[in-house]
Amino acid sequence: MARLIRTEKEVEGRYTEQWVVVEEDALEQWPEGPLHTVGRPAPRVDGLARARGEARYTQDLRLPGMLRTAVLRSPHARARVKRIDLGPAREAPGVRGVIGPGDLETLTNEPNYEGQAVAAVAADTIEDARAAVGLIGVEWEVLDPLLDAHVALERESFVAEPRRYERGDVEQGFAEADAVVEAEYRTQSVLHNALETHQTACEWEGDTLVVYTSTQFLWGVRDEVAAEFELPKDKVRVICRFMGGGFGAKGSAGDYTFIAAELARVTGRPVHCRLDRREENVNSGNRNPTIQKLRLGARADGTLTAIAGEYLCLLGWDGWLSPTAGPAQMLYACDNVATVEYGVRLNAPPMDAFRAPGFVEGTFGLECALDELAAKLDLDPLELRRRNHADHDPMDERPFSGKQLMECYRRAEKAWARRDEVRARSEGPWRRGVGIATQLWYGGGGPPSYAWVRLSGDGLITVVTAMQDIGTGTRTAMAQIAAEELGVPLERVTVELGDTAHGPYAVVSGGSSTTPSMGPAVRAAAADVARQIREISAQRFHVEERVLSLSDGRIVSADGGSWPLEEITGLLEDGQILGTGARGPNPAGMRVMTYGIQVAEVAVDVETGEVVVERIYAVHDIGRVINPLGAESQIEGGIIQAIGHSLSEQRLLDPRTGAVLTRTLDAYKLPTIADVPEIVSELIDVPDAHLTNLGSKGLGEPPIIPTAAAIANAIRDATGADVRSLPITRDELLQALREAARRERKLEQVGAPSA
Amino acid sequence: MVELRVNGSVYRIDTPVGRTLAEALRLDLGLTGTKVACGEGHCGACTVQLDGVPVLACITLAHTVGDREVTTIEGLREHPLVEAFVEADATQCGFCTPGQIVSAAALLESSPSPDSEAIRHAMAGNLCRCGTYPKIERAIHAVAGREKGG
Numbered sequence: 073m074a075r076l077i078r079t080e081k082e083v084e085g086r087y088t089e090q091w092v093v094v095e096e097d098a099l100e101q102w103p104e105g106p107l108h109t110v111g112r113p114a115p116r117v118d119g120l121a122r123a124r125g126e127a128r129y130t131q132d133l134r135l136p137g138m139l140r141t142a143v144l145r146s147p148h149a150r151a152r153v154k155r156i157d158l159g160p161a162r163e164a165p166g167v168r169g170v171i172g173p174g175d176l177e178t179l180t181n182e183p184n185y186e187g188q189a190v191a192a193v194a195a196d197t198i199e200d201a202r203a204a205v206g207l208i209g210v211e212w213e214v215l216d217p218l219l220d221a222h223v224a225l226e227r228e229s230f231v232a233e234p235r236r237y238e239r240g241d242v243e244q245g246f247a248e249a250d251a252v253v254e255a256e257y258r259t260q261s262v263l264h265n266a267l268e269t270h271q272t273a274c275e276w277e278g279d280t281l282v283v284y285t286s287t288q289f290l291w292g293v294r295d296e297v298a299a300e301f302e303l304p305k306d307k308v309r310v311i312c313r314f315m316g317g318g319f320g321a322k323g324s325a326g327d328y329t330f331i332a333a334e335l336a337r338v339t340g341r342p343v344h345c346r347l348d349r350r351e352e353n354v355n356s357g358n359r360n361p362t363i364q365k366l367r368l369g370a371r372a373d374g375t376l377t378a379i380a381g382e383y384l385c386l387l388g389w390d391g392w393l394s395p396t397a398g399p400a401q402m403l404y405a406c407d408n409v410a411t412v413e414y415g416v417r418l419n420a421p422p423m424d425a426f427r428a429p430g431f432v433e434g435t436f437g438l439e440c441a442l443d444e445l446a447a448k449l450d451l452d453p454l455e456l457r458r459r460n461h462a463d464h465d466p467m468d469e470r471p472f473s474g475k476q477l478m479e480c481y482r483r484a485e486k487a488w489a490r491r492d493e494v495r496a497r498s499e500g501p502w503r504r505g506v507g508i509a510t511q512l513w514y515g516g517g518g519p520p521s522y523a524w525v526r527l528s529g530d531g532l533i534t535v536v537t538a539m540q541d542i543g544t545g546t547r548t549a550m551a552q553i554a555a556e557e558l559g560v561p562l563e564r565v566t567v568e569l570g571d572t573a574h575g576p577y578a579v580v581s582g583g584s585s586t587t588p589s590m591g592p593a594v595r596a597a598a599a600d601v602a603r604q605i606r607e608i609s610a611q612r613f614h615v616e617e618r619v620l621s622l623s624d625g626r627i628v629s630a631d632g633g634s635w636p637l638e639e640i641t642g643l644l645e646d647g648q649i650l651g652t653g654a655r656g657p658n659p660a661g662m663r664v665m666t667y668g669i670q671v672a673e674v675a676v677d678v679e680t681g682e683v684v685v686e687r688i689y690a691v692h693d694i695g696r697v698i699n700p701l702g703a704e705s706q707i708e709g710g711i712i713q714a715i716g717h718s719l720s721e722q723r724l725l726d727p728r729t730g731a732v733l734t735r736t737l738d739a740y741k742l743p744t745i746a747d748v749p750e751i752v753s754e755l756i757d758v759p760d761a762h763l764t765n766l767g768s769k770g771l772g773e774p775p776i777i778p779t780a781a782a783i784a785n786a787i788r789d790a791t792g793a794d795v796r797s798l799p800i801t802r803d804e805l806l807q808a809l810r811e812a813a814r815r816e817r818k819l820e821q822v823g824a825p826s827a
Numbered sequence: 828m829v830e831l832r833v834n835g836s837v838y839r840i841d842t843p844v845g846r847t848l849a850e851a852l853r854l855d856l857g858l859t860g861t862k863v864a865c866g867e868g869h870c871g872a873c874t875v876q877l878d879g880v881p882v883l884a885c886i887t888l889a890h891t892v893g894d895r896e897v898t899t900i901e902g903l904r905e906h907p908l909v910e911a912f913v914e915a916d917a918t919q920c921g922f923c924t925p926g927q928i929v930s931a932a933a934l935l936e937s938s939p940s941p942d943s944e945a946i947r948h949a950m951a952g953n954l955c956r957c958g959t960y961p962k963i964e965r966a967i968h969a970v971a972g973r974e975k976g977g
Contacts, residue, residue, distance in 0.1 A: 115913050115914050115916060116913065116916065116918065118921075119912070119913035119916070119918050119921075120909070120910075120913055121921075122918045122920075122921025122924050123909045123912045123913055123917075123918050123921065123924050123925070123928060124860070124900065124901075124904045124909055124925075125859070125860020125861070125862075125899075125900035125901060125904075125924075125925040126860070127921055128859070129862075129922065131859075131862070131863070132853075132859035134854075134857075199843075199845075264956075265956055266920070266922075266956055267862070267864040267870065267872055267920070267922040267923050267954070267955075267956050268862075268864065268920070268922045269864070314921065315920060316862070316864075316920045316921070316922030317919075317920040317922060317956050317957060319956070348866060349864070349865040349866060349867065349869075542920065543919040543920025543921065543957055544919065545916075545919070701916050702916060704916070705916045705919060705957075705958075705959065705962060708958055708959075708960075708961050708962070709919060709957045709958030709959065710958070711958070712958030712960060713956070713958055736865070736867060736869055737865045737867075737869035737870050737954065738867075738869045742954050742956065743958070743960075744951045744952075744954060744960075745946070745947050745950045745951055745953070745955075745960040745963065745964065746947045746948070746951045748958075748960045748961060748964075751961060
């Protein structure tokens with residue numbers, strides 16, 4: 073029976089209560105450990121299509137008569153359009169449509185950051201469109217941009233109200249402390265740079281707008297576009313079968329989608345609007361920079377007595393305040409915590425979610441400060457973390473639904489124990505050291521999420537749901553779950569996704585929520601089909617339904633006897649068995665989180681400031697693992713992005729004009745294959761007993777969270793230098809080394825006997 | 828008109844002067860396996876081979892190719908690297924993968940059993956934002972090892 077209930081929904085730390093209708097979810101979790109298909113490594117079911125270059129991405133679309141688009145973007149961080157003349161563009165060769173300020177909400181004549189869209193041209197070719205944009209005459213009134221965080225703070229220029237959190241009494245906590253550390257940490261703005269840039273092709277079919285887009289969230293784009301064009305939601309059909317990466321920046325429609333839709337309306341033709349790489353690096357979202365002032369206090373035995381944090385999150389012109397203080401609030405059991413987060417508005421391109429937004433930045437500050445505290449207390453950093461383990465959510469006393477962090481610590485001991493040997497390998501200017509950092513993050517997913525499963529006469533199974541595969545291997549994980557429940561080999565299952573007209577509602581591919589949201593729905597739909605097969609088989613084979621199960625492509629009776637699945641499906645010829653499934657609610661009154669720890673080994677050239685990450689060990693707890701091969705790839709991918717964040721990536725803004733200086737992949741330094749260290753990873757793989765019929769959580773984000781702090785802590789271990797700012801440039805490191813040497817000399821002088 | 832020799836076939840196409848080889852392949856020949864990710868020669872996604880040498884098709888003009896043989900991912904679909912990439916899980920979003928395989932195939936052609944150092948050197952121009960690098964290295968080793976073994 074369907075039940076209407078209130079449940080808590082969480083996406084990247086943002087909680088909402090909502091009504092959901094759930095089917096009775098009577099499925100017991102599978103037993104722990106690898107099963108027939110689930111829990112065993114599976115190469116991607118769509119791997120060949122991608123590797124052979126057959127997968128069709130949005131960029132590969134060529135709809136008949138499709139026009140291409142170029143966008144006039146503001147060259148100024150803050151300006152007013154005094155006069156704009158679209159006429160010459162309209163007259164230019166190949167041009168079929170021109171729109172400007174007033175035609176769309178997203179086209180402005182008062183840009184507040186560099187790259188904000190002002191006008192757009194659709195033409196037969198991209199060359200024609202670009203040439204026409206060049207003919208648009210604009211007279212600008214250039215205004216002074218607000219670019220300084222501290223000035224913005226003084227003026228209270230905020231995107232969102234400051235967020236304050238307090239528990240206990242921090243001043244009392246600091247009074248009880250035997251050691252206190254206080255420092256400022258900074259993280260930079262980094263750019264997603266998915267290799268397929270943001271883009272959309274739109275086409276009107278009667279009163280329906282068809283939107284082909286590179287997106288992480290079909291249904292979110294549907295809702296935004298429907299609102300913008302005042303259409304009923306289902307008159308917008310959104311399609312994305314393959315996408316070339318997102319990392320958080322493709323969760324909403326974006327100006328390019330609205331521009332393509334409006335130009336398609338104006339011209340009556342399909343229109344493709346694609347950001348080029350330079351637009352991508354200016355105008356498609358970024359991880360916002362932070363300035364974090366942290367103060368930690370602890371007793372001599374390591375017990376944290378107080379954590380205080382002030383976070384300036386430089387969001388740019390728009391965006392939201394991601395949970396930057398989250399790690400300080402939740403990672404450790406500490407009675408006295410006070411944080412304040414400011415979402416500062418500047419004349420800079422707006423932030424967007426980037427793989428664990430907030431927690432990546434906040435964990436860097438907290439986990440570096442914790443190591444500085446360990447040094448002051450002369451305690452082992454791993455032991456310090458263990459002593460402050462939170463047995464329940466320290467924010468509201470809720471029990472954690474499943475938490476294997478202590479087991480992660482235990483498994484990490486071996487990697488941590490390598491430090492004497494690693495340090496001993498220092499030679500000449502190359503100093504070696506080891507650092508650790510802990511991580512927690514959300515990743516429990518939630519309803520509403522649905523799936524349909526179809527079993528055909530030939531015994532083949534199709535899972536249908538309107539979700540996306542952002543590149544994490546979602547198709548494969550869903551196929552494994554359906555295969556497991558129906559007792560068939562993986563090759564028999566196809567997953568059809570990527571079209572809101574051809575499948576039920578599915579979650580965003582973000583917030584590490586895809587597997588924990590969609591997996592249980594797919595399993596429930598497959599179980600619905602399995603139940604029908606058992607019912608039909610019982611009639612056909614004159615046995616009791618309760619003795620029947622499905623295994624190895626056969627219907628198996630506990631009383632002996634088994635029949636190939638086709639003996640039932642074959643009867644139906646073109647008939648099909650159809651199942652539906654829905655994601656059940658989250659466990660009431662519990663906190664669902666993911667956990668992990670990483671150990672970094674680095675080599676630092678103290679003469680040049682060069683840092684080489686030599687090895688990362690990672691262990692994470694995400695409940696049950698569906699595909700260990702894909703999971704390992706997620707961990708490696710997260711760590712490699714984090715190495716970029718730690719050492720080379722940085723969006724640079726001209727401090728005077730607000731112009732983005734790092735617009736190309738030449739200037740913006742992504743990690744290459746030559747930068748990759750040895751990566752050793754493991755997963756605890758114990759199902760979360762309270763969470764859904766699977767016990768699985770998401771893994772997209774956790775691995776990127778602790779790496780930067782582990783690297784910075786390893787650099788301190790190797791050299792004594794306190795690096796508190798990302799990326800760790802040679803310049804900064806050399807300065808930190810000089811300061812460390814100065815401190816050393818001072819200590820020697822203080823320690824010297826008086827004359 | 829320009830004549831292009833691509834994957835063993837000859838094509839005569841009427842393409843504007845100034846069009847890149849990448850766009851000619853994608854727009855004029857419909858060979859969309861070659862991806863354009865940066866369009867300015869920085870990322871390697873558009874890698875094709877000209878007479879076996881890997882080049883960046885997004886900064887190569889179609890009219891300068893001459894009679895050199897163009898090999899794209901469509902011409903390498905049966906190459907053992909394709910299967911090896913899938914087996915090793917060397918593809919996530921997959922957008923860089925065709926370019927990676929074209930580069931790796933050229934590497935194996937010139938150096939049938941490269942060590943890790945040689946792989947990292949040869950492949951450093953092919954960016955992957957998803958971070959499949961360890962798996963790419965594993966896939967190339969797998970094919971190199973197989974060929975060595977038999």
